Amino acid sequence: MVDARRRKVLLVASHGGHWVQLRRLAPAFDALDVHYVSTNPGLLAEVTPALLSVVPDANLRNKMAMLELAFRMLGIVFRHRPDLVVSTGAAPGFFALVFGKLLGARTIWVDSIANAERLSLSGAKVKPFADLWLTQWPHLAKANGPIFKGAVL
């Protein structure tokens, strides 16, 4: 039986740098029931006993892949009904926050530390859907967001 009182969090990042950063932040969510979403099935070994859903990666060059990603992510968010959705990027995280927010979850975006000059494209677009909207660079923080509270390094 699933403990109905334990809150669920969806941790979402594409494979590579986004994933490494997400994993570094994972201890913040130890008290919650964690479910991962990424773009490479080989990452399951690293997160077991937590579970991993796999979605296709996508970028703006490929509209079909983007559409498929959006549908897959909608399905995952709908099935899991998370209380909280967290992402470090990129496109998979954007859709996870959008659908999470629409289905009533609280949402956190931590923009990748790779974006030192300006926020990532998905990071900028996700603002209306992020309850907590963070950058990892103090000089990118603004009064109306994003907020700087620290970094993975």
Next chain:
Amino acid sequence: MIFATVGTQLPFERLMRALDDWAGMHPERPVVMQLSDSDYRPRHCQFVAYTRPAEWEQYFNEADLVVSHAGMGTILKSLELGKPLIMMPRLAALGEHRNDHQMATSARFDGYSNIRIVNDSIELTAALNDPPAATLPVDSKENVNLNALIGALKQFVDGGVIKNG
């Protein structure tokens, strides 16, 4: 062993060609290249298009030197291990990425002593002949920035309000 890696999104032939040329003159230094989706075939190096995450970790761990694009996954892993890293930022003008954010990323991580930034084949050759030294892992329990960020996330999870400052 030298491990060269360019991530999963795009190939980076300029870097791989330059490294392969160097490897041809240094048969005593075995090189494994992860090429991504590339038509390029190195003549002097072992290569693979993609690795499983666990394989990538294994190559990274076994390598005494890593050569890469300025990708965050590679940077974070090299800092975590204190592993010597030579990295070349991708340039949008050469069609190597959508924009020049890797130039900015490189500049930000230039100060770490185990990381060397190179911009062309000449600088790469010089760095390979005289690579940066390994350092102590910078990532540890005392990592102030990471602990602060995790603290803010926990506060938010517990219903707190997070503001700048």
